[in-house]
Structures are given as structure tokens and as C-alpha cells.
């Protein structure tokens with residue numbers, strides 16, 4: 001899925017952090033793929049990852065995300081694509097949330113970092129994967145994760161796969177500002193747990209955005225942000241949702257599947273909830289917290 005020519009990007013929308021915390025993060029999650037995978041298993045595309053953070057002490061510098069001003073850059077560079085996707089999500093939820101949930105949309109913070117960074121939820125390492133911190137209402141993405149998703153988790157890759165991940169994290173922000181997050185008991189695990197419900201809802205909200213991103217006009221240009229989604233784009237998003245299913249990750253990491261420790265839902269559930277949103281699902285239909293079947 002590609003961004004249309006003629007759009008614009010506000011370089012201040014995403015904060016780029018560099019330097020400092022990176023080294024400490026590398027040490028804390030070092031020791032090879034095994035450890036990194038275990039950490040990722042616990043927190044992939046998660047929320048509030050406090051407790052698993054790397055130690056970090058040195059300050060980072062923060063700048064605008066520059067060099068992403070054209071659609072051509074958004075279509076060529078993952079960091080720029082992240083920024084453009086955030087702006088598309090802003091426009092979609094600003095138009096949709098008041099109507100469907102009776103709540104005004106407030107923009108989440110959006111940070112791109114490398115290796116490690118500090119957050120309102122503690123210090124974060126890239127090994128946790130992209131995440132949303134409710135305490136500072138900010139999405140954190142190290143775009144190197146997209147390579148991990150493709151090369152280590154076996155997803156097909158592609159732009160919509162990356163955009164799905166960003167939309168999933170903003171989905172957690174939607175849960176936060178609508179009060180859904182605060183109704184969830186995220187201490188438990190298992191196929192019926194609130195932890196899984198929160199994740200499946202974020203997948204569904206991501207699907208809602210994807211189904212509208214090619215028709216929703218950019219408020220600044222009046223033209224849609226994205227070209228129409230192709231079958232191949234959709235397959236990429238579903239491949240990513242499948243790759244981060246708890247059963248798939250457990251099978252790859254340990255050779256067996258233990259539903260009682262699930263925190264995000266199975267590959268089948270994650271794809272199905274994404275499709276529920278994609279096929280015209282509403283905010284209410286995406287609310288897995290109140291769903292009788294998952």
C-alpha cells in the first residue's frame with residue numbers, strides 16, 4: 001500500500017531519538033537470539049512493558065523526523081512510512097472516534113528510536129518490539145523491528161504489514177482515551193484473558209483504519225492518503241498478524257503451544273479480528289472486552 005503523491009508530512013509529528021540509551025539496551029538484552037525472542041514473546045506489540053526494560057542512563061537527543069516530506073520518501077523508507085501512517089491514523093480517528101464512541105480524539109505521541117529509550121513506562125529496549133505506553137500516551141517504534149518481523153518471524157513483509165503494526169499501537173491509544181483500557185485487567189493470561197482481548201481489539205481497530213485509509217481525505221490536501229489496497233497488500237497485513245500470533249511464536253520458540261500463557265491471541269484470532277475491522281466493523285464491534293466469543 002503506497003502513499004499518494006502530493007501529500008504532506010509535518011516533520012514535528014514524530015520525534016526521532018538518537019544516541020545515549022542504546023548501549024545499555026544492547027547489554028540488557030544481549031546473549032543471543034534466544035533471550036531476545038523470549039522478551040519479544042512476552043511483549044510483542046504490547047502495552048505498558050514496564051518491568052522488562054533495559055537499564056539506560058545516558059541522555060538521548062530528540063529532533064523532528066526530517067527528510068520525510070514527500071510521498072516518495074514515505075514509500076521508500078520505513079521511518080518515513082511510520083510518520084505518514086501516524087498522520088493518516090490521526091485523520092481517520094479524528095473523523096471517526098467522536099461519531100462512533102462519543103469521544104474526541106487526542107493525538108498520541110509518536111517516537112522513533114534505535115535500540116533503547118526512556119518512556120513514561122520505564123526504559124525500553126528494541127527487543128520488546130513496538131509498543132504503546134499508556135502513562136505518556138505515546139507510541140514507540142524502532143523500525144528495525146520490521147526486518148525482524150520478516151526475517152525472524154517469517155511474515156511476508158511489505159508496506160501494509162508495517163502500517164498494520166503502527167495502526168495496532170495507535171489502536172491501544174484509542175482504547176486508552178475511550179476508557180476501555182482502564183476497564184481491562186491486564187495482569188492475567190490465557191485465551192479468554194483481558195490481555196488477549198485488548199490485543200485483539202487493537203488488531204480490529206487497525207483493520208478499521210486500513211479499510212478507510214484509501215478513501216479518507218488528507219485534511220490538508222483533500223486527497224486520500226493512500227492508493228487502494230491490493231490483494232497483495234492485504235495478504236502482507238494478514239501475514240504479519242499471523243506471524244505475531246501467540247501460538248505461532250510459542251511453537252517457533254519452544255516447539256509446543258500453551259494457550260494458558262497467551263497474552264495476544266492466536267494467529268487465527270489476530271487475523272480474524274483485523275478482518276472484522278477491515279470488513280466494515282465499527283468501534284463497538286471491535287470491542288473485544290465485551291465480546292462473548294473471541
Ligand SMILES: [Zn+2]
Nearest residue numbers: 045046047199
Ligand atoms: Zn498490542
